[in-house]
Amino acid sequence: MPNGHRIVLMPARIDPRKDQETMLRAFAALRESLPDVSLVIAGRRTDSNYAAKISRLLDKGGLGADVVIAERISDSEMEVLYQESALTVMCSLQEGLGLAAVEAMSWGSPVVTTDVDGLREVVHHEENGLLVPPRNPSALAGAILRLMTDSELMAKVRANARQTVRDKFDEEMMVSKTLKVYHDVIARQNHASGVGAGS
Structure with a gap:
């Protein structure tokens, strides 16, 4: 990733x-207006066929130099990414709570997300982030461009996002992170003892 580039983070x-297909198409359009932007996709490959499709899109669009896929990333590294990114994007077709959006907001990373269940409950358009229709690369690119070129709007949504987390989500995040620790410990213990081997 080139030095000095601003980071758009996609934690998914x-x-x-x-x-990610919509994200990459939006990013390709975004680079025409903001050539100093790089994309970091932080998440493991869980669908090999879809991952291959994303790789082909990267190659076809010539995006490889400006897109990083970080599969193995610790919680502390993720926190640094949230803090260093210009903004965080989630273009999911469906979500549960949208915890990644809440985490981004808690670290002061402005968010652009799709207007779907689980995200619209967290993000309120033009108040603590921006909402766009799903599967709409041009709308997504436009929202990212708007936020990255409007310092007043950026400051407003960043401040409101932090307040939203303080008011509504601090306890839920703590419970969710605690459960994640328990699940990770149990998974490591099961792996060490061979539970599930051969199943």
Whole structure:
């Protein structure tokens, strides 16, 4: 990734429901207006066929030099990415709580997300982030461009996002992170003891 580039972060596993295809098409259009922007997709490949499709899109669009796919990334590294990114994007077709959006907002990374269940409950358009229709690369590129070129709007949504997290999500995030730790410990113990081997 070139030095000095601003980072657009997409925290999502490589999966059709997370719709990296729309993100890459939006990013290709965005580079025409903002050539100093790079994209980091932070998430593991969970669908090999879809991952291959994303790789082909990267090659076909000549995006490889400005797109990084970070599969193995620790929680502390993720926190640094949230803090260093210009903004965070989620273009999911469906979500549960949208925890990644809440985490981004808690670290002060402005968010652009799709207007779907699980995200619209977290992000309120032009208040603490921007919402766009799903599967719409031009709308997504336009929202990212708008936020990255409007410092007043950027400051507003960043401040409101942090307040939203403080008011509504601090306890939920703590519970979710605690459960994740328990699940990780159990998974490591099961792996070490051979539970599930051969199943």
